[in-house]
Amino acid sequence: MRGEMQSSPPAVLIGGALLVALALGVALPLYADAMSESAVRLLALPALLVLGFIFLLDRTLLLALVLLFRAAADLVFEETRITAGGLSIGFGGLVNIFVILIAMLLVAARPERFPRRLAPAWIGFLLAALIGVVTAPDHGEAARDFLALVSYFAVFVSAFYFVKDERDFKVCVKIVLLSSLLPAAYALVDVALNAGGNLHEFRLRSTFSHPNILAFYLTLVLLVSLYALKSPLMALSGVRRVLLMVYVPYLLGLLLLTQTRSAWVACFAIFALYALMFERRYLVYLFLVPFLALLVPHVRERILDLGSGNEVYQYAKLNSFAWRMQLWEYGLRWIHASNLPMGYGLGAFKYYVTTFFPYAGETNFGAHNIYVQIVFELGAIGLAAFGWLVVRLIGTLRRMAAADRLGAFVAIALIVEYLIISASDNILSYLAFNWYVWFVLGAGCAVALRRPEAESGTVQVEGDKP
DSSP states (O other), X not given: OHHHHHHHHHHHHHHHHHHHHHHHHHHHHHHXXXXXXXXXXXXXXXXXXXXXXXXXXOHHHHHHHHHHHHTTOXXXXXXXXXXXXXXXXXXXXXXXXXXXXXXXXXXXXXXXXXXXXXXXXXXXXXXXXXXXXXXXXXXXXXXXXXXXXXXXXXXXHHGGGTOSSGGGHHHHHHHHHHHTHHHHHHHHHHHHHHTTTOTTTOOOOTTSSSHHHHHHHHHHHHHHHHHHHHOTTTOOOHXXXXXXXXXXXXXXXXXXXXXXXXXXXXXXXXXXXXXXXXXXXXXXXXXXXXXXXXXXXXXXXXXXXXXXXXXXXXXXXXXXXXXXHHHHHHHHHHOOGGGTTTOSOTXXXXXXXXXXXXXXXXXXXXXXXXHHHHHHHHHHHHHHHHHHHHHHHXXXXXXXXXXXXXXXXXXXXXXXXXXXXHTTSOGGGOHHHHHHHHHHHHHHHHHHHHHHHHHHTXXXXXXXXX
């Protein structure tokens, strides 16, 4: 009897394996036939199986790999997108779910690392967004937007499991830096394929779906590059330092080719803040930058474009800033007093824009300003929740200065940059960019929160086991 009982588990396993093999044998030809129109779609299932295997093997490794390659994945993910029942589903959505699951399992395994001091601010904003899903005019799109916000929180929390002390902050910086190599290399291909010798009208987007997203991502990479060059904790070798010093001007050139003015302003503001706080001799160079930039024809044209098209009259062509001003004015005026506290629901701005904005035509534009978007969709309560989150982040990151003054500056400057560019674009919907932002901010907050605990002896820092 005991021998039968001992042999039964292998028999069950063998039977289960045979059933799985049979199911795969039936499903794979059907899958291959359905996906045969796209080689990228055909490879989605094997890639998903690989992700699943790494997920079981090492979840932090999987998250690191996702972050390393996510900046180069937008164009690939677009190829895998399938529309079903009015909803767009793709491989990118599955990766988002993996990221959320990773965060949940990391917290379940090591709950003491969960950022309890910052969680209430995050949860407050997410609760406002969840209510926005219930009240949204399009529940499917609202649910997808909400999952994106949850994934930002998941990446933020996961960063706490990468950082044991201030020295681990450099690991997160290296991940962001390395993630830029593929987009920076593919930018040359994008220029060769699309510029056509006319760089005045060309806007670089590389591996991203829009030039603005690339521009904002590049400002982040330039910011962490500054940290890598100036922080004694990085300890770059001579060769790596020289390579990075060559890489930074190349990234600045790519930033110019995106023709994204808000990113230019944010980047200039961050480097000016650095010069004021750390090396004031750089202010001389920064003073010359605007004059040198105006010597570049397409930069000069983008700036001078703001001087025309500011008046609204019949058949007038507005410049991008004047168009945004009109969009915000019409959107805010359309909000009824009864909807001001809670808004119209997540995703409502794009849904109703063709109703309240006379220049929308049949295009469902985003708000191009997350403050207007949040007020419209989540109301004054949602905006207050977002403001509380920002205040809590800055207050926490200030404590990082005791361990790493430059790291604290980089993290807080990243928030400043985020707030600047949020005033003119749909930042909350740029998933890849947000992942890198919240990963760096999470790492900075981890340093800030764990150092006081380590000094008081309440946490084991060096001897933690994963």
